[in-house]
Amino acid sequence: MxxxxxxxxxxxxxxxxxxxxxxxxxxxxxxxxxxxxxxxxxxxxxxxxxxxxxxxxxxxxxxxxxxxxxxxxxxxxxxxxxxxxxxxxxxxxxxxxxxxxxxxxxxxxxxxxxxxxxxxxxxxxxxxxxxxxxxxxxxxxxxxxxxxxxxxxxxxxxxxxxxxxxxxxxxxxxxxxxxxxxxxxxxxxxxxxxxxxxxxxxxxxxxxxxxxxxxxxxxxxxxxxxxxxxxxxxxxxxxxxxxxPLTEQLGLRRMKRLTEQFSATQPIRIFLTHEGNLDRIAPIHWKIFEENMMESLTNTMKYAQASVVTVHIQVLNTMIKCMVSDNGNGERQVIKGMGIIGMEERASTIGGTVIVDGSGGFSVTTLIPYKKCEESHGEG
Structure with missing residues (x-):
């Protein structure tokens, strides 16, 4: 007044x-x-x-x-x-x-x-x-x-x-x-x-x-x-x-830059971790991980009311996994919208899959078979 x-x-x-x-x-x-x-x-x-x-x-x-x-x-x-x-x-x-x-x-x-x-x-x-x-x-x-x-x-x-x-x-x-x-x-x-x-x-x-x-x-x-x-x-x-520069340096560095830019403009802390030999990840798979990660971060900002997001990249014996999880509200019954469907379609183009879990926060895991990664390297 x-x-x-x-x-x-x-x-x-x-x-x-x-x-x-x-x-x-x-x-x-x-x-x-x-x-x-x-x-x-x-x-x-x-x-x-x-x-x-x-x-x-x-x-x-x-x-x-x-x-x-x-x-x-x-x-x-x-x-x-x-x-x-x-x-x-x-x-x-x-x-x-x-x-x-x-x-x-x-x-x-x-x-x-x-x-x-x-x-x-x-x-x-x-x-x-x-x-x-x-x-x-x-x-x-x-x-x-x-x-x-x-x-x-x-x-x-x-x-x-x-x-x-x-x-x-x-x-x-x-x-x-x-x-x-x-x-x-x-x-x-x-x-x-x-x-x-x-x-x-x-x-x-x-x-x-x-x-x-x-x-x-x-x-x-x-x-x-x-x-x-x-x-x-x-x-x-x-x-x-x-x-x-090495392939994994390009992919990981770009993902770090994307997460830092997102954290700078949104009230969410993002932690990016990795384990395994990242040299096994081809550029096309880095691209899929990046796009799925950004889609997951956007959904988290819109719906989850979360304060912390963890992005973990792991190279396993037969799989390469990228998991984006938050500490938000979660969702017991996940309804697949255009965002999740788009992530699944991107992963399926190289034989991968996407797993969505709404219990204890919300997580989106992109899995790519390692065999497909080897074929991509051979083609490159």
Whole structure:
């Protein structure tokens, strides 16, 4: 609740109390009096105007409103005393934060009022105090939540800026790494291959000059050139082999990146574990594991209300297994939707199967026969 909304509620309370007093005045048989009209105009003017001015002038205007009520209470109509508690509360709210001090000020007139007005004043004072106190407490809570929201928005903005800075740093680091790798590769090619090719070329140039005069020496030089060239080609093959990452590193690294990206955008912790010789897993099977894993994570986010997900890849003697399990609600009777059917179809293309279990959380296990994996490697 904003401050101006709080003021509207206070004005509404005053209007209702004023209507009560005015209606009671006319129901008592009193004639229409210019003094009552004057009182209403003065009271309304004062109580609206002090919502538009500063704090110190507001104190003066509230005090004037209370004085007007006291004067017209004695001179015109005693029941106007029921309008005093709201003004007293507003005056106390400007001076004190403690609700008990405000209550003491609101109920002070009970000491000096005659007995016939004690009940009316006490009832309106109690109702007004409870109503206005609840409004102030509610406003304080809303203000606190608003401040917390602003603080969190500021924190999110700072985190976003830091994330952007980190991403830029990572891009620069990646670019620098690529430049360093290119420089290293260039140097390695120069050191390992350039010398061999230069040596072979020198041998062939010498053989060319001796071709007519010394056939035996020419044959020897050519054989040396062939030997040096073979060594150079072997070094090229080794350099390229060392540059190429292993298959399991590509598949596992990609799955780690996918799980990290998912955890970064969703309130779920994901643990990726593995055991066995991952080199037996072909690229096509890594692809199936990745797609089934992402489908399982999406379903977990939508339905499971889980906080932890475990992805376990295990290479067995005859099977390769990828199990995605969570600690969510689970499902006693699993109804296969498009997601599960899609996972089953992907696994079936290579002779695999998908097992779904909804007891004790939810788990999706993709099983691929190892024989099929060997055939895929052979075909590749």
């Amino acid at each position: 904003k401050h101006n909304q709080l003021e509207l509620w206070i004005i509404s309370l005053k209007v209702m109390m004023l209507l009560y007093a005015v209606v009671s005045y006319f129901m008592s048989g009193a004639v229409v009096s210019p003094w009552m009209t004057l009182f209403i105009l003065i009271y309304v003017s004062l109580n609206i105007s002090f919502h538009l001015i500063g704090r110190y002038l507001k104190l003066v205007m509230i005090a004037c409103s209370i004085a007007v009520l006291v004067v017209f209470h004695y001179a015109l109509y005693p029941l106007l005393v029921v309008l005093i508690p709201v003004n007293l509360y507003e005056l106390a709210a400007q001076l004190f934060r403690n609700h008990w001090l405000r209550a003491a000020i609101v109920f002070i007139p009970l000491v000096v009022l005659p007995n016939e007005w004690l009940l009316d004043y006490g009832l309106f004072a109690a109702l007004g105090f409870v109503f206005l106190t609840m409004l102030n407490i509610y406003e304080s809570k809303v203000q606190y939540l608003s401040d917390e929201t602003d603080r969190m928005r500021n924190d999110i903005h700072q985190l976003t800026v830091r994330l952007a800075q980190n991403e830029e740093f990572m891009r620069q680091a990646e670019h620098a790494y690529k430049l360093e790798e290119r420089n290293r590769l260039s140097q390695e090619v120069h050191d390992q291959i350039g010398h061999s090719m230069t040596g072979a070329l020198i041998q062939m140039e010498a053989a060319k000059r001796l071709m007519d005069n010394d056939p035996a020496k020419t044959a020897e030089l050519l054989q040396n050139a062939i030997h040096i060239s073979k060594e150079g080609i072997e070094r090229i093959r080794l350099v390229l082999k060392n540059m190429k």
